[in-house]
Amino acid sequence: xxxxxxxxxxxxxxxxxxxxxxxxxxxxxxxxxxxxxxxxxxxxxxxxxxxxxxxxxxxxxxxxxxxxxxxxxxxxxxxxxxxxxxxxxxxxxxxxxxxxxxxxxxxxxxxxxx
Amino acid sequence: xxxxxxxxxxxxxxxxxxxxxxxxxxxxxxxxxxxxxxxxxxxxxxxxxxxxxxxxxxxxxxxxxxxxxxxxxxxxxxxxxxxxxxxxxxxxxxxxxxxxxxxxxxxxxxxxx
Numbered sequence: 001x002x003x004x005x006x007x008x009x010x011x012x013x014x015x016x017x018x019x020x021x022x023x024x025x026x027x028x029x030x031x032x033x034x035x036x037x038x039x040x041x042x043x044x045x046x047x048x049x050x051x052x053x054x055x056x057x058x059x060x061x062x063x064x065x066x067x068x069x070x071x072x073x074x075x076x077x078x079x080x081x082x083x084x085x086x087x088x089x090x091x092x093x094x095x096x097x098x099x100x101x102x103x104x105x106x107x108x109x110x111x112x113x114x
Numbered sequence: 115x116x117x118x119x120x121x122x123x124x125x126x127x128x129x130x131x132x133x134x135x136x137x138x139x140x141x142x143x144x145x146x147x148x149x150x151x152x153x154x155x156x157x158x159x160x161x162x163x164x165x166x167x168x169x170x171x172x173x174x175x176x177x178x179x180x181x182x183x184x185x186x187x188x189x190x191x192x193x194x195x196x197x198x199x200x201x202x203x204x205x206x207x208x209x210x211x212x213x214x215x216x217x218x219x220x221x222x223x224x225x226x227x
Contacts, residue, residue, distance in 0.1 A: 091158075108156075
């Protein structure tokens with residue numbers, strides 16, 4: 001595809017359930033980022049993948065959050081035992097490499113935890 | 115206190131007006147400064163990118179960085195209704211390897227025809 005895609009576009013879940021959010025980066029992009037955008041907040045960095053290196057998980061807010069990237073392409077962000085404060089838009093971005101390349105963002109997944 | 119502060123607005127101006135959007139920051143190590151535009155229900159897209167202090171112009175858009183004051187600005191001339199969006203400033207310290215951008219809260223801008 002031409003850009004970063006994310007699925008689902010919207011997700012409504014009940015408190016305590018687990019959710020999986022998917023990101024397909026631009027083909028050939030080696031770096032992938034996850035961000036969270038809460039109401040009234042800017043984007044907050046969550047996790048970063050670069051090639052086959054160990055991910056930088058320094059932005060994950062709790063151990064309920066995890067992410068993986070299979071085959072250096074598709075990434076899945078998992079939130080276990082969701083809480084209402086997890087409600088936000090989760091954005092994925094990719095870049096050609098790890099340096100100061102332009103980050104291309106997907107449209108995001110809007111997560112609502114009831 | 116957040117590392118990057120940005121007035122969330124909303125800001126509403128008539129078509130054709132000059133718009134000024136601003137951010138302040140506290141981390142003097144920031145070297146790369148960016149402005150992103152985000153339309154409703156879309157992901158952010160890079161609008162302007164500046165390294166260190168100075169001005170950069172691209173069409174109707176001008177980005178300014180004043181590192182001594184820890185203050186950055188985005189000016190939009192001859193504003194158009196299509197400029198209505200949320201504008202996010204973002205910053206990055208040097209040589210971090212990963213681009214863990216630090217974003218402002220975003221300013222919601224509406225240009226009225």
